[in-house]
Amino acid sequence: MAPAHRPGRPRPGTRRRLGSAPLVCGVLALCLASAGCAEYGDGTSMARDHAASEAKRLDEKLGHRNRVRDAEYIAATEVLDPTEGGTSNVRREPLAWSGRTTGDEQATIDVRFVVTVDEDHGGTFGNAGHSAGQATRCYRYLLEFARNTSSEEIDCPSVRTPPVPVARPYPAMPDDARDRLAVALRTATPDTLAGTVRAAFPERHVTVDTTTHGKALVAVLGVPAERQCLLLVRTPGGAIESPAYDPIWLEPGETGCNTGLYVSPPR
Structure with a gap:
């Protein structure tokens, strides 16, 4: 009579089948030894992707335009700004510019992105490293007043040394405007107020x-194109x-920069 089979033991004459656990452990060990099973990356491909990301980031930075500016001013103050990040070196170069952001006009700025990726030998878990690489991509940015900036990739022109844009200053409120206006208010009378303040500010x-x-x-100074406004009152x-x-009262269609800010403010 054959002995009774006990649960948990293999039947006589059968072999224990190997489970998948030893195989998984072996693969895991192999992956650990080869830096996490990751593939060695292509530096040139990474550089191209990084250039595209930088181009999008500049698009977002230029954003909504709410000031009248010529393209060269924008290129000098908002585009000519090299950045670095991680192991990638980025060079951002304005190549050409034209127009301005006012009325129906449009400002156009061509920008070249040159990205260099340093070689990474890897060695940590999940990082097999990548080769060195370089990429150059060019984009055209279109800017209009009261609109968001848009961009498109263009063929890079053969410009070895790009021109350097210059930011010519725009008319602005004088740095000492508050002090000058305070002096004018102290010396003015109701009858001489307008003439005294105008004489203190001959800037057209x-x-x-x-x-x-x-x-x-009540006296108010303004530089409307720049949304600059100074309100002082002699009690x-x-x-x-x-x-x-509220600064929003200076926007088009609102109260504007005048004595109404104090005498009859919006409610």
């Missing part, structure tokens, strides 16, 4: 608006104050 690009409000003297007691206002 600075707008002047004055009024009286009760016994207070009946002689103190010079700078009342707060």
Whole structure:
């Protein structure tokens, strides 16, 4: 009579089948020995991808345009800005520019991205490294007033040494505007207020608006194209104050930079 079979033991005359665990462990050990089973990367391909990423990042940086600017000014102040990241060296070069952001006009800026990727020998888990590589890609950026920037890839021109854009200054509020306006308010009377403030600011690009409000003297300076505005009030007691206002009131279609900011602010 054959002995009873006990659960958990193989039947007589059968072989124990090897499970998959030893095989998995062997593969894992092999992967550990070869830096995590990762493949050795192509540096040139990485450089091309990085150049495309940098081009998109610049597109987002240039963003929505809300100031009148010529293309050369934008190229000098917002494009001519080399960056570095990780093992990739990035060179961002404005190649050509034209137009400006105003009315129906359009500013166009061509930019070359040159990316160099250093070789990485890897050695850590999951990193088999990659070769050295380099890539050059060019993009054209289109900028319009009150619109978001758009871009498209273009063929790179054969420009060895690109021109350097120059940022010519735009008219702005004088650095000492607050002090000059305060002095004018202290010396003015209701009858001489407008003439005194205008005389203190002969700059043609600075707008002047004055009024009286009760016994207070109100004066406002503005550089409309730059959304710059300075409001000061001489109270009946002689103190010079700078009342707060919402900057959105300076935008087109709002109150604007004038004495209405103080006399009749939006409610």
